[in-house]
Amino acid sequence: MSLEVKVPAVGESITEVTIAQWLKKDGDRVEMDEVIAELESDKATFELPAEAAGILRIVAQEGDTIEVGAVICRIEQDGAAASAPSAPAAEKAAAPAVQESAPAAAGGAGEAVEMKVPTVGESITEVTIASWLKKDGDQVEMDEVIAELESDKATFELPAEAAGTLEIVAQQGDTVEIGGLLCRIVPGAGAVKANAQAAAKQEEATQQVAAKAATASGAQTYASGTPSPAAGKILAEKGINAADVQGSGRDGRITKEDAQNAQKAAAKPAAAAAPKQEAAAEAPAAAGDRNQRREKMSSLRKTVARRLVTVKNETAMLTTFNEVDMKPIMDIRAKYKDKFKEKHDVGLGFMSFFTKACTVALQEWPAVNAQIDGNDMIFNDFVDVSIAVSSPKGLVVPVIRNAESLTLDGIEKEVIRLAKKARDGKLSIEEMTGGTFTITNGGVFGSMMSTPIINAPQSAILGMHNIVQRPVAVNGQVEIRPMMYLALSYDHRIIDGRESVSFLVRVKELLEDPMRLLLGV
């Protein structure tokens, strides 16, 4: 039996994903819940776990952009894998395992599961069935999305609550009250998962099947990457190493077509150089490596790029600067960092002071924490601080929720948690949406002064910079102090100069005299 794996719904606003990378090859055996691919959306990167154990058959290739709900691959479940024309002996070994499990699965599968409209929120009393994604009588898997429901607030998806045959009750376009019956799922023939799980228990037997099947029909062998005679010639002429070509032939052999296509993907300069060596030699060549690389933009980076330009075009962005004497904070850190670490199990960084100072200032100047929505302005009584983190995939801005109510150590812990997730590409969309104000720290890379771009739809962003020892006048005396420039970029449409400048001055005051944070003055 072959199970179709579809692009899962990852959030309301996401309609398509790009396949960043297949972690398994076509023909590989995969285990249930094993991560088989990395998908990218314009918001985040996430992982695709296998929905069953079996042999992977890739449908959509790396770099393809496919819609949510589209088939991304198929998994030939163990029963099917064993029927590959390979080892009859191993097939025999696997067969009893499946047979044994089948009655158990069937026995447990008696009554139909009735699926009702779930409670989706207090204010929602009814939903409309936007579309059935499965037809009446189709086999569905547990957790497979079978319908799209619409309410006046949002669209959401209906996952199957069991595996089996779908019996649709409410039709497309119908409006059904919360708790109303949508469909029934009759277990039985569709109880594939039960089989799969049972088969998974027979791990040893089935893995042998897979291993045997692999030698006959697909996986990595001694011959993988071997070019056919014609393919070898083409690759040699293009100057492409066979090791850099993905063979599509039997056991990964490189076919003539693979070799022909290799040109399009791989190093163009090398290909051009091969036939015209003499001509190339005549031209005065520049010394050194002149190699160029062309890489596809990740959809995350594409989105960030698009949004940055949009923000510049659609807001009245302005930046104001001030400077902070960091000595008081540095003194506090020097004095308490060990104790702080001991007590809270987290280091005392600058981020917590800045975040805290901002939350106080933002509450005093709420316009800086507000945003424009059409003809309205939305003011927030809470402060969700986005912190800009550069990750391997591009800039991401995870959010520290209700930062105004967090203690310094609470903020530090959140920063560390989010930064770590960003670095590993594990941030969820929820963790990145809904910030009301952003802090970015270009200073960690040595930036002295910058004009950050607003993180829309927010209205302001604070830029921290590096700390430099500079002579400043303190009480009429020249002193050397660790100074940092602060920049506040803001949308002048909603924030007046008085508010922006006053906000920044307030932040400066709170940082230069942290006692004020404690006293609330």
Add this chain to the structure above:
Amino acid sequence: MKYDVTVIGSGPGGYVAAIRCAQLGLKTAIIEKYNVLGGTCLNVGCIPSKALLDSSEHFHNAAHTFTTHGIELENLQVNIQQMIKRKAEVVKSNNDGIAFLMKKNKIDTYYGLGSFVNKNTLKVAGIDGNEQQIETDKTIIATGSKPAALPFLPIDKKRIITSTEALTLTEVPKNLIVIGGGVIGLELGSVYARLGSKVQVVEYVDAIIPTMDRALGKELQRVLKKTLGFEFFFNHKVTGATNEGETVKVTAENAKGETVTFEGDYVLVSVGRKPYTEGLGLENAGVQLGERGMIAVNDHLETNVPGIYAIGDVVRGAMLAHKAEEEGVLVAEQIVGQKPHINYNLIPGVVYTWPEVAGVGFTEEQLKEQGRAYKLGSFPFKASGRAKASMDTDGFVKVLSDKNTDEILGVHMIGPRAADMIAEAVVAMEFRASAEDVARMSHAHPTYTEALKEACLAATENRALHI
């Protein structure tokens, strides 16, 4: 005239190189010493010997197996003149074919002895004494080889003959002594043995066709002895031969150091071939020779002089027409900047005796020497339905595959149509097929090639079906 490429020699290496050059848009000339194209292979080698092998095979079958087939003939006779005439016609027709191919590909053909004046100038000395010079950018030397002789045993071309003369005998020898148990000696020995000669093979080492997998030589020796009455004298060092008018006397030293004498009416000296470079004027172009008189070339078959290439029998490697052809194509493509390659390990070796002998890849002896872990699968033609139907049940197919990966490392066969069947092994091995891969491909039934499938099955898990 000025050419992009000039080929010296029109054998299978030379004329194929010329055609490929012309196909690739190069202005090409070819120079042939004799007045017909085709070189050794076509004129005094593969083609005429195959013509006689087929004729004699027909006769042999008519004399020995037709009765069993239910065909009765009376007064069966050999008309050697007609046989030789037919062979000449086959050769002539192929000569014309090559001449047509030259014309079709707009290759200028020069008849005469080609030699270097300098790196880019060639002289063609015609038989009529006329001389002309041609300018060429690149040159491909494809002058082939000629039969080697033993220094103490001069060829008189009357009673002491080489393969060239053996192809034009006007009578069937009563007693033919063959010096050398290699391909040529066994093929021509077979021709005359089938026509009624008593054939004695005197060989210096301890086996026939010693460069091939040893199992093949053993089986061929058995069959030739059984069906054609061959006599083999191994470990015999020939010391001399004398033409005594109607007969010839050959002396040799056996393994014990005793002197042995053989008497026959002809002695065929088939002790190998040597590269033919005489009169080429290599010194005028500065081309150096390598070991044993061969032209030294690099992996691209280019000599020490850039722009001068050499292919075929005149360079290292097996002296085989199909090897020369591959090299001809390789050089032509390289000249225009392509990057072809030859897998020398996958050039099949063939002996056109009956049963035919063919092999490709590593021999079992080579694998043992390498210390490589291998599996062996073998299938005898005795168990082949097709072979039984045609009464060709001698021989076997032997498949050697890697013990761990099952990759086919060598295929060696002796049996009916082995020369044609070996192509399947070459294709499989070029794609690095495993024995099981071949075993899982459908082979028409009943055919001889099923024997290869069965041998692959045997090599896979010893699961041949028909034995």
